[in-house]
Amino acid sequence: MYRILIVEDDQRIAELLSSHLDKYGYEPIVTHQFDAIDQAFEQIMPHLVLLDVNLPKFDGYYWCKQIRKISSCPIIFISARTGELDQVMAMEYGGDDFVTKPFYYDVIVAKVKSQIRRSYGELSIAATDTEREVHFYGMTFFPERPELHYGQQRISLMKKEGDLLDLLINKYPRTVKREKIFEQMWDEKEFINENTLNVNVARLRKKFTELGIENAIETVKGLGYRLNVSWNEVDKE
Known part of the structure; x- marks a missing residue:
């Protein structure tokens, strides 16, 4: 219960x-x-x-x-x-x-x-035997924590930030439409204010900035968002 x-x-x-x-x-x-x-x-x-x-x-x-x-x-x-x-x-x-x-x-x-x-539920870490690791251009993302590692740095994400990053990585280099993000991140999207997505995107961008990475998420006008690999993976390895 x-x-x-x-x-x-x-x-x-x-x-x-x-x-x-x-x-x-x-x-x-x-x-x-x-x-x-x-x-x-x-x-x-x-x-x-x-x-x-x-x-x-x-x-x-x-x-x-x-x-x-x-x-x-x-x-x-x-x-x-x-x-x-x-x-x-x-x-x-x-x-x-x-x-x-x-x-x-x-x-x-x-x-x-x-x-x-x-x-x-069934997609949570408690329901799986092995924690998932996502390696992406020199970064390691742990969706179930959620936590992002970059070189010697690590930063914790809020759950919705992690959900958004997971979706953007999975669709890279394609643009993810706003409607698709709503569908994947919220079950009851009719109750979600449009501004809620904007806030979560802004928060995830801020987390990248804390890692010293700028312009990691691009806004594609009229469509949605996509990741922009603006960091140098070689320097951080």
Whole structure:
């Protein structure tokens, strides 16, 4: 049974979320430790977090960042904020999805199911005997961690960043259409804001920059994205 940590200061919403998830076979756990969400997380070790943005003392963005220091488990933001900037911030701080209030509880369940399947289902590392390594022009990419090694450097990726890089490598040197990326990375694409993909592309570009690599991902206007091998593999080996 998958444990779902619910971080929501509106008691009525928290109870309704808990009841709905319980009905679908999940193990929902509501926390009221709003001044120590990271400690609650470590005590519970959930498979997924439903995280409100507006919380006492520190907001959900802050707590998402703290959780990301210890876990890559899926985090779905739930918020009354509807602006694009809020959704961008959610992705920047490590969130995997963003749902605005008021919402249909069946939508929440669908998103939870999608994230659980991608993180712990048949394609996850737990379901395989051997960890997959992808060697690409002097780099080694470990999709299940997800982690990218380049020379003596290594950098951890968020799950969606890893999914995107895996797809771009598999299709190289071809361009991957935006529609294809939505299809591969999100099951419920009708609920995904277009800006969510833009944020994930920007985050992956930033990770390449941290490795000293510029222009690693090209935007093909009107189509989508493709990898650009702009680094020198010889110098890093």
